[in-house]
Amino acid sequence: xxxxxxLSYLSLAALVLACLEIPLGFVYSRSERERVxxxxxxxxxxxxxxxxxxxxxxxxxxxxPGRVAHCAERIGGKVVVVDASGALLATSHPLAAVxxxxxxxxxxxxxxxxxxxxxxxxxxxxxxxEYLSVAGPVRSGSRLQGxxxxxxxxxxxxxxxxxxxxxxxxxxxxxLAAVAVVGFAIARWTGRxxxxxxxxxxxxxxxxxxxxxxxxxxxxxxxxxxxxFNRTAARLAxxxxxxxxxxxxxxxxxKTPLAALRLRLENLxxxxxxxxxxxxxxxxxxxxxxxxxxxxxxAMARLEEDSATPTQVDVGAICAERHRTWLPMFExxxxxLVLFAGSVGPVLAVPGGxxxxxxxxxxxxxxxxxxxxxxxxxxxxxxxxxRALRDARPAWVDLHITDEGPGMTPEQRAxxxxxxxxxxxxxxxxxxxGLSLVQRLAHASGGEASLHAASAGGxxxxxxxxxxxxxxxxxxxxQDRSGQRRRVVPALRA
Numbered sequence: 001x002x003x004x005x006x007l008s009y010l011s012l013a014a015l016v017l018a019c020l021e022i023p024l025g026f027v028y029s030r031s032e033r034e035r036v037x038x039x040x041x042x043x044x045x046x047x048x049x050x051x052x053x054x055x056x057x058x059x060x061x062x063x064x065p066g067r068v069a070h071c072a073e074r075i076g077g078k079v080v081v082v083d084a085s086g087a088l089l090a091t092s093h094p095l096a097a098v099x100x101x102x103x104x105x106x107x108x109x110x111x112x113x114x115x116x117x118x119x120x121x122x123x124x125x126x127x128x129x130e131y132l133s134v135a136g137p138v139r140s141g142s143r144l145q146g147x148x149x150x151x152x153x154x155x156x157x158x159x160x161x162x163x164x165x166x167x168x169x170x171x172x173x174x175x176l177a178a179v180a181v182v183g184f185a186i187a188r189w190t191g192r193x194x195x196x197x198x199x200x201x202x203x204x205x206x207x208x209x210x211x212x213x214x215x216x217x218x219x220x221x222x223x224x225x226x227x228x229f230n231r232t233a234a235r236l237a238x239x240x241x242x243x244x245x246x247x248x249x250x251x252x253x254x255k256t257p258l259a260a261l262r263l264r265l266e267n268l269x270x271x272x273x274x275x276x277x278x279x280x281x282x283x284x285x286x287x288x289x290x291x292x293x294x295x296x297x298x299a300m301a302r303l304e305e306d307s308a309t310p311t312q313v314d315v316g317a318i319c320a321e322r323h324r325t326w327l328p329m330f331e332x333x334x335x336x337l338v339l340f341a342g343s344v345g346p347v348l349a350v351p352g353g354x355x356x357x358x359x360x361x362x363x364x365x366x367x368x369x370x371x372x373x374x375x376x377x378x379x380x381x382x383x384x385x386x387r388a389l390r391d392a393r394p395a396w397v398d399l400h401i402t403d404e405g406p407g408m409t410p411e412q413r414a415x416x417x418x419x420x421x422x423x424x425x426x427x428x429x430x431x432x433x434g435l436s437l438v439q440r441l442a443h444a445s446g447g448e449a450s451l452h453a454a455s456a457g458g459x460x461x462x463x464x465x466x467x468x469x470x471x472x473x474x475x476x477x478x479q480d481r482s483g484q485r486r487r488v489v490p491a492l493r494a
């Protein structure tokens with residue numbers, strides 16, 4: 001913001017200076033040229049008057065050369081005086097014989113001998129020097145006695161004009177420098193509240209407690225924005241604190257009554273008639289389901305209030321550890337749990353997120369898998385082949401957990417991540433929160449979760465997580481980090 005304000009100040013100042021200095025420079029150039037022409041005319045008239053007096057008194061040969069030389073020295077040019085026939089009377093510089101004979105044929109002298117004064121600016125063919133030529137008649141009353149031809153280079157005029165343009169440019173640069181200093185101070189003063197707002201917004205976005213922004217600095221609009229931000233941050237902090245307090249209190253207040261309720265239901269079993277045992281078992285099942293639902297809701301509440309930053313985790317080691325943990329439970333249900341090994345490197349995920357994802361997906365797969373079926377865990381690395389040195393396309397690691405259960409229709413797979421939604425005919429005991437929690441954990445880690453139909457007729461749950469290692473040249477799907485084809489280790493049967 002400071003740079004933009006400073007650039008706008010400098011642009012406006014440069015535009016104003018250009019509108020003022022450019023016309024001023026052209027006006028000065030024209031006035032300087034007119035001043036030189038006027039001075040040259042005055043000198044020519046002065047020499048013509050002196051020559052007329054000298055010719056009338058008969059002292060032209062004795063006095064006129066000195067006067068001409070003095071005038072030429074004063075103006076820094078050349079002066080030539082001829083009589084009425086065009087013959088040379090006096091000159092301030094030596095002339096060649098040919099030039100002396102051709103003086104009457106020169107346009108300026110010829111016009112002056114006809115009684116007309118002329119002013120001309122010409123460029124010499126030798127050296128390209130631009131000079132001013134002034135010619136005027138020498139009169140004595142109404143009688144024409146001769147002509148005066150005065151030439152002087154106007155290089156000094158150009159130098160003076162260039163000097164003025166240089167002064168104007170330096171003055172403009174000085175003004176721009178002063179505007180830059182003052183504008184930078186004003187821009188910093190104007191942008192300071194915006195920077196404080198930006199800093200407070202970053203703190204709030206990172207999950208911290210935003211420091212109230214000072215509302216006594218900056219323009220009125222910025223102060224009103226700061227006041228609105230402070231109210232919003234305070235309200236958001238209050239809501240987060242209330243949610244955090246609710247999650248903490250509910251974790252204790254709900255678990256204890258549910259555990260006591262389940263214990264009382266189990267203690268009622270000896271006192272219930274045979275015809276009521278089914279209802280009692282159903283009540284215990286619903287109590288367990290309610291407990292899992294409370295756990296899922298509390299986990300989602302904690303996930304929403306904690307904005308953890310994704311870190312590097314070894315997804316291969318986590319999958320191997322969860323495989324060992326879940327293997328006895330799968331064996332009790334007569335379901336095979338298979339892990340496909342493969343080095344895919346670390347991924348970026350929120351702390352504890354991969355463990356919860358694997359647990360929820362394995363729990364769903366176990367409930368949906370019939371006996372003598374197989375559930376597989378597989379990791380696949382998807383790294384695009386780099387086509388350029390600056391190709392920054394990310395690599396991904398896909399976690400596949402595939403079962404051989406009844407599967408889902410496309411419509412059911414589209415709704416599977418909704419909270420509390422359960423597929424028709426789903427096994428009892430589910431809460432409808434597991435896949436929703438998986439989706440939220442994947443999003444928090446910068447990835448995505450999706451469901452696909454498995455080739456064996458079941459469901460293929462895919463969680464895509466960003467790889468923590470940048471892609472290397474020639475590193476594509478199905479290849480290891482050296483660019484060679486990756487051999488997948490055969491499945492290890494449970």
